[in-house]
Amino acid sequence: MAELNDTGPELDVATLRKDFPLLTREVNGHPIIYLDSASSSQRPFQVLDAMRDYDETTHANVHRGVYGIAEEATRRFEAARVNVGRFIGAPNPAREIIFAKNATEGLNVVAHTWGRANLHEGDAIVLTEMEHHANIVPWQMLATERGLTIRWIPVDDEGHLVLDDLATLLVGAKLVAVTCMSNVLGTLNPVRRIAEAAHAAGAVVVADAAQSVPHLPTDVTALGVDFLAFSAHKMLGPTGIGVLWGRDEILSELPPFLGGGEMILDVRKEGFTPNDIPWRFEAGTPPITEAVGLGAAVDYLRAIGMETIRAHEISLTTYAMTSLNERFGDDIRIFGPPDPADRGGVLSFAYRDLHPHDISQILDQYGVCVRAGHHCAKPLMRRFGVNATARASLALYNDESDVDALADALSEAGAFFG
Amino acid sequence: MPGLEDLYREIILDHYRSPRNRGELVSPPAQRVEGFNPLCGDEIVVTLEVTDGTVSDIKIAGTGCSISQSSASLMSAAVKGKPVPEVRDLIRTFKGMMSIHESTLPSANGGSGDADADEISEPEAIDIDSLGELAALQGVVKFPVRIKCATLSWNTLAQGLDQSESLA
Known part of the structure; x- marks a missing residue:
């Protein structure tokens, strides 16, 4: 076990797991081993109960009724x-937090509002090779519409961004879109360093x-x-x-996203006056x-503590x-940074020459969801x-027994395909 | 939940391990069509030659899971040397087998599904026996996410036939 930098209390996974009703079910006669939280995580009673309580006691439309x-x-x-x-350290949370459908829509809001207001023919934008499609396609759509050039920050064999030529890539760039943590490699990117360089070059991040x-x-x-x-x-x-968070001074200058109720202060036959942020979006x-x-x-x-969660996930x-x-051994290849301190608990792997689809299918027989x-x-x-x-x-509710179950099921997959 | 043996029949594993008609024909003159499965990223390349209304040669390239690869391999063996109308019939029959509702299969997920089986009339009778070795893939229907793996090469082949006809 590696030594941890963090001194936070150890996570009591066995107790914590009881908060997650879904983790008590069985899959194909085996207790569920849920290892797909990077896709979607499970919800604790505390979340389910809060939603139910709101629905049962409080629901009405917001910003409308006087009752x-x-x-x-x-x-x-x-x-x-x-x-x-x-929770994310927003300087002005009441104004800077925009609720969207998901992260994808949040990124699209930036492309539609800031992008349309600020990006013009011939402008360059910078993406990384490790972006999720949600942080690529909205920019490609805008690039097609506006005639923008897209430049790419490459990824090395270990799954780190190659930043040697960053200054060159940033010359004349108006925007940099980067993931904090790769959903495939787990790589934690030096976002602060990239943001400083981008700002020095006059680009928004x-x-x-x-x-x-x-x-x-x-x-x-x-x-x-x-x-x-x-x-x-x-x-x-x-x-x-x-959620989309944006700096107050930038959001305040942006045009609305979708049109409709809530996003306006006034509507006349001749036109409309947009609402203040964040409701404008x-x-x-x-x-x-x-x-x-x-x-x-x-x-x-917050009650568990993000430092504690991070320490648990590094350890796991x-x-x-x-x-x-x-x-x-050589039968498995885990992609991404070899040092767990440089990455999150996302383990993409190749196992022998088995196709991932076949691996996942056989793992499912043992209750293992990947x-x-x-x-x-x-x-x-x-x-x-x-x-x-x-x-x-991996997530906060996983422990070493989940990893062992994954390894056992992987052995079975290997045996099955001979 | 149906067992793995329903999905991974021996004949499927055999075609996965030793795929038939592997490679690419020179195009042109061969028709070359690429197929993608956006779900899993599988890519398949079908190259085929149609001579005098017959699929005279076919080759399969690309990468994919055992189901998509074996389905492509079985397909290539089944259509090579067959007249185009027969190949089209086969595509229709195979895709018909892949669209049978779970509950109409005798050994499907048990319970209420089986009770309904007799009441569901198939829109078109599918002669699974006519599929020969291809019938080994019928267990795939019990794993709905994998149906697209099995049909990828067939859809790509259909596109190739359309392409060749539009040029004729």
Whole structure:
């Protein structure tokens, strides 16, 4: 076991697991081994109960009614916004947190509003080879529409960004879009360093934090980025809601996203006056129950402590990498940084010449849930010369027994295909 | 949950380990079509030659899981040397087998599904016996996520036939 930098208390996984009802079920006659939290995490009672409580006692539309429960609903909705904002260190949480459908929509909001207002023919934008499609395609769409040039920060064989030529890539660039943590390799990127270089070159920085916010402490000021997006359903919250954080001074200058109710101050036949931020970007009735659920998820994570969660996941990632490598030797190839301190608990791997789809299918027979596919990162897959990988991803409710079950099931898959 | 042996029949594993008609024909003159499975990233390349209304040669390249690879291999063996209309019939029959609802299969997921089986009338009778070795793939229907793996090469072949006809 590696020595941990963190001195936080150890996580009591056995106790914590009791909060997650789904983790008590069986799959194909085996207790479920859920190793796909990078896709979507499970929800604790605390989140499910908060949503149910809101629905049963408080629900009404927000920002509309004058009556009591409408006011209460609005208060709970806006309290969730401030709660989430504080969780990521937003300087002005009540104004800077925009609720979107998910991280994908959050990134699209930036492309539609900031992008359309600021990017013009011939402008350059910089992406990395390890971005999720959600942080590639919105920019490609805008590039086609506006005639932009896209430059790419390459990835080395260990799964780190190659930043040697960063200064050159940034010359004349207007925007840099980078993931805080790769959903395939687990790589934790030096976002602060990239943001400083980008700002020095006059570019704005958009961070995809969908994988990092659920697993490590986040402080948008320390990161030094201008926009940051993440999803509730990867951080113990519900689907249907995500967050875009943006700097107040930038958001204040932006045009609206979608048109409709809530995003206006006034509408006349001749035109409309947009609402203040953040509502300017939230047309229509928002996901209110989901916001309450996200707030409860934040409370849950905060009560455990993100430092403690990070320490647990470094320890578990170390165990997983060591035990899988020892047991399978050259038969297994784990992608991404070899040092667990440089990465999150996302373990993409190739096992012998078995196709990831076949691996996942056989693992499922033993109750082990892993993702198989290109993980919405096809440019990165091409970079590593693979069509797909199998991916086991760890979370706070996983422990060493889950890793052992994965290894056992992998042995069975190997035996099956001979 | 059906067992793995329903999915990974011996004949499937055999075609996976030793795929038939592997490679690419020179194109042109051969038709070359690429197929993608956006779910898992599988890519397949079908090259085929149609001579006097017959699929005179076919080769399969690309990478994929055992189901997509074995289905492609079985397909290549089944259609090589067959007249185009027969190949089209085979594609229709195979895709028909892949679209049978789970509950109509005798050994499907048990319970209520079986009770309904007699009441569901198939829109078109599918002669699974006519598929020969290809019938080994019928267990795939019990694993709905894998159906696209099995049909990838067949859809790609259909595209190749369309392409060759539009040029004729």
